[in-house]
Amino acid sequence: MIKTTKIIRHSVVGVCILIGLQSTAIAEYRCGWLDNPQAGSFQLIDKEAVWSISNNSGYRIPAASLKNLPERQEDQFIRTNGNFGYSCSCISVKTDATNRRITAIAFKGKQVLLKRCLEDKTIAHRQPAIKRQMPGVAINQPSGSYTDTPVIANSPVTKLDQYSDSAVVEKSGSLFIQVMVTSLSTKAKSMKRSFDKAGFKTVISAIRSKGKVLHKVSIGPFPNRRSAVNSRIKLQKRFKNTLGVNKSIIVG
Numbered sequence: 001m002i003k004t005t006k007i008i009r010h011s012v013v014g015v016c017i018l019i020g021l022q023s024t025a026i027a028e029y030r031c032g033w034l035d036n037p038q039a040g041s042f043q044l045i046d047k048e049a050v051w052s053i054s055n056n057s058g059y060r061i062p063a064a065s066l067k068n069l070p071e072r073q074e075d076q077f078i079r080t081n082g083n084f085g086y087s088c089s090c091i092s093v094k095t096d097a098t099n100r101r102i103t104a105i106a107f108k109g110k111q112v113l114l115k116r117c118l119e120d121k122t123i124a125h126r127q128p129a130i131k132r133q134m135p136g137v138a139i140n141q142p143s144g145s146y147t148d149t150p151v152i153a154n155s156p157v158t159k160l161d162q163y164s165d166s167a168v169v170e171k172s173g174s175l176f177i178q179v180m181v182t183s184l185s186t187k188a189k190s191m192k193r194s195f196d197k198a199g200f201k202t203v204i205s206a207i208r209s210k211g212k213v214l215h216k217v218s219i220g221p222f223p224n225r226r227s228a229v230n231s232r233i234k235l236q237k238r239f240k241n242t243l244g245v246n247k248s249i250i251v252g
Contacts, residue, residue: 027092027106033117034070034089034109035128037081042069044091044102047122051095051102061104068105075233076114078128079246086128088117114233118226127225174221175228175252176203177235180244181216188215191244195219198238200231217244218251225250 032046040060042053053069054060070089079085091109093102118124179195182188188204195202195217205216219235222228228250239245 027094029090029092031088031090031112031116031120032123033086033126033128034091034111035086036084037086037128038084042066044089044093045123045126045128047120047126049100051093051100053102053105059101061102065105068108070109070111073111075237076111078114078229078232079236080128080249082247087111088114114229115226118229124225174223175225175250176218176220176222177228177232177248178251179217179219179248181207181214183212183214185215188217191217194239195235200235200238219248221252228252 030044030046030051032044035043035045038056041055043055044051044053052059054066060066068091070087070091072087077085077087089109089111092106094104094106095101096103117127180188180191192202192204200219203218203220205218207214207216219231220228222231232248232250235248236245
């Protein structure tokens, strides 16, 4: 009887170990853009697909797995919507390939340097900031207002041929950090002076939207996206309490 009990005990232990090994084996180590565009929404964008982690349509991995998402490192996090944005991260996950979903996060994930994703040719072009720059964004703000809505090429706005305050007009085809759009030229100039004084090359572009003249404040131009991202990180550190800076986006 004792011998039988030992055999059963050892068998149970063996099965547990085997299950543990199988669980570990099916976990996939994936690195890419960990995107958190809004409350309750997470997705991992890697070279293969956009993997849903949780969304506002009802899908959500277990709470225990959500706790394994990487801790945010602010100096390597790009804000695109208030406190929301994306980072470059690596996580061990279980996936549903058919539905492009992550079903579990096996271990605590790790946020890595942004340059890792920016220098990876298989995912650099899938950066969330690029995907969100969709055409057709109109600006319709009341007088004296502020907006962090991106002014995108092909949107229904018109760049003025002349600007009475001698502001520099953005060079077509370059990348810029768009900080704010305001109908107050004095506000735009004040922000430009602050940025210039801190060593950031700033330009103001006058645009017309639905009969109103608006003033777009941008940092740049930058020759490539990596330099724009790095400058945006420095800008956010220097002006961390400035609303427009925290919500700034890269356009071009």
